[in-house]
Every structure is written in structure tokens, then in C-alpha cells.
Amino acid sequence: MPQSQPPTNRSQIHSLGREFFARDPRRVARALLGKVLVREETGSARLTARVVEVEAYLGEEDPAAHAASGRTARNSVIFGPPGHAYVYFIYGNHYCLNVSCEREGKAGCVLFRALEPLSGIEEMARARGIELSGPQNLPKLTSGPGRLSEAFGITRTRDNDCDLTSPASSLWLGDDGYRARGIAVTPRIGITKAMNHPLRYILERNRFVSGKIKPK
DNA sequence: TTATGGATTAGCT
DNA sequence: GCTAATCCATAAA
Numbered sequence: 517m518p519q520s521q522p523p524t525n526r527s528q529i530h531s532l533g534r535e536f537f538a539r540d541p542r543r544v545a546r547a548l549l550g551k552v553l554v555r556e557e558t559g560s561a562r563l564t565a566r567v568v569e570v571e572a573y574l575g576e577e578d579p580a581a582h583a584a585s586g587r588t589a590r591n592s593v594i595f596g597p598p599g600h601a602y603v604y605f606i607y608g609n610h611y612c613l614n615v616s617c618e619r620e621g622k623a624g625c626v627l628f629r630a631l632e633p634l635s636g637i638e639e640m641a642r643a644r645g646i647e648l649s650g651p652q653n654l655p656k657l658t659s660g661p662g663r664l665s666e667a668f669g670i671t672r673t674r675d676n677d678c679d680l681t682s683p684a685s686s687l688w689l690g691d692d693g694y695r696a697r698g699i700a701v702t703p704r705i706g707i708t709k710a711m712n713h714p715l716r717y718i719l720e721r722n723r724f725v726s727g728k729i730k731p732k
Numbered sequence: 733t734t735a736t737g738g739a740t741t742a743g744c745t
Numbered sequence: 746g747c748t749a750a751t752c753c754a755t756a757a758a
Contacts, residue, residue: 571739580739590754607740608751614739627739662740706739 529554529564529690531683537598541572541617541624545717548615548689550696553631555668557686563636563668565658566694567628568722571704572715573614575623579709583623594625599681603665603672610662613670615680615689629705629716631658632724633667640667659726 529552537544548567555563573581573594582591582604593602594616602614602625618624633640633654640657641648644667648654658664665671670687680689698720703712705727718725 573739582739585755588754604739604754605752606738608738608753610740612739629739660740704739708738 527692529692531681531688531690532599534597534599534681537615537617537681538619539617541574541626542715544615544617545570545572545626545715546699548626549699549717549719550694552634552690552692552694553628553664553668554683554688554690555636555686561636561639563639564634565631565640565664565667566634567689568632568719569628569630569725570717571627571629572717573625573627574715575618580704580707580711581623581625583625587623591623593677594623596620596677599679601670601675601678601680601687603670603676605672606662611665611670611672612661613665613668613675627661628664629661630718630724630726631664631667632722633657643667643669655724659724661726 532551548570551567552564553567576583576586578584583594587595590604593600596616597620598616598618600616602616603611605611613628614625616625644657644663646653646656657667675687678687679685680687682688696719700718700720701714702716703714704716
């Protein structure tokens with residue numbers, strides 16, 4: 517099964533500029549596949565993981581988006597400048613990470629649904645409370661929006677509105693030179709409105725994509 | 733002030 | 746396959 521390779525010691529990760537996010541969430545979502553989410557804090561191992569599954573949420577015209585009911589205290593980040601983290605708490609248990617898109621004043625974001633762990637795997641397992649008994653457990657670390665947030669220690673208090681374009685932030689997004697190939701588009705998962713729009717983007721045949729494997 | 737249900741997950745049948 | 750867990754933003758009153 518084809519897997520992307522971890523970066524070597526020499527591989528550089530460079531941050532994505534503000535302009536990367538200042539466009540339609542559908543374009544940002546597609547472009548984010550293959551990019552790298554980085555968590556780094558002094559005194560802790562650096563965590564990195566590749567983006568393999570995302571969903572686009574549009575503006576106030578998208579009934580499934582949090583922006584649908586207009587700007588509120590909770591969702592104000594997605595109306596703000598592009599490239600910032602929108603973190604919300606769901607089902608009493610889980611945080612979900614998004615990045616704001618579009619120019620300031622216009623709503624739109626991309627939800628991170630699954631990552632492929634690259635470095636800091638032991639730390640992610642500890643954060644998830646999982647014993648790593650082999651590679652078959654790896655997807656349990658970061659396959660699913662709630663899981664990846666837990667693996668990266670993402671909470672609303674800590675990370676909401678964090679600038680994901682800046683390597684000075686403890687959480688940011690970068691490009692390590694990997695080029696995504698084989699992108700598939702499907703309807704979004706877990707929503708009850710606007711369910712039939714193709715707004716979920718995945719790396720085909722990547723084992724870290726969330727959800728059941730469709731028999732073929 | 734109270735009620736409702738959700739961009740989920742884990743554990744059980 | 747089914748559902749409990751568990752919080753809080755939002756809507757309704």
C-alpha cells in the first residue's frame with residue numbers, strides 16, 4: 517500500500533503564506549492535502565503529521581457551516597483574517613481544528629479530518645492514551661477530527677485564533693516538498709444539512725483517511 | 733431561563 | 746450496527 521515517506525532530518529518545512537488561505541475554501545482544501553501540521557513548543561518534541569483528509573465549509577450560504585447563522589462569539593474567527601485556527605468543541609468530548617479562509621470579513625474554513633503521523637509519534641500516542649503495539653494502531657492516533665486534535669493537544673482555549681501561517685506559533689502549517697497525487701472528492705461526513713455537496717477531499721488509497729473502507 | 737442537538741468517538745451487541 | 750458519554754452555543758420562551 518502506497519504511503520508517503522517521513523521527512524528526512526534534512527527536510528525543511530516552510531510555512532504557507534497568508535495568500536495561500538485568502539481564497540475559496542474548496543481551493544484551499546485541495547491545496548492543503550499533502551501539507552504538514554506542526555506543533556512545536558520549547559521543552560517538547562516536535563510533532564508533525566501530513567494532511568490526508570479535509571473538508572471545505574463555505575460562508576453564510578452553506579447550511580452545514582457554522583457561519584450559516586452569522587457571526588457570533590463562537591465562530592468569529594472564520595469571519596476574520598485567513599490562516600487562523602478555528603477550534604470548536606463538539607459532542608461534549610472533542611475539539612475540531614479548522615483554518616480560516618477568504619479575505620477578512622468573508623466567512624469560510626477548512627476542517628482537518630485526518631493526518632498521517634510523521635514525527636513525535638510516541639508523544640501523540642501518549643496524548644491519545646494509546647499503547648502502540650504495532651503499525652496497525654497508527655491510524656488511531658490521528659484518523660478523525662477529534663482524534664487528531666487530541667494527538668496534537670489542541671483545545672479552544674489554547675489554540676483558537678492561533679496564526680497558522682507563522683512558524684513562531686506553537687501550531688502552524690507548512691510544506692515539506694511532498695506533492696499530493698491522487699485526490700478524491702466525496703460528500704462531507706457527519707453533517708445533517710447540505711449533505712450531498714462534494715466538499716470532502718482525501719488522498720486516495722491513504723490508510724490514514726478516516727471512515728470505513730468501501731469494499732470494491 | 734430552559735431545551736435541544738451537534739463538522740465524534742469508543743465500546744458493546 | 747447501536748448508543749452512551751458529556752459540554753456548550755444557540756434557539757426558544
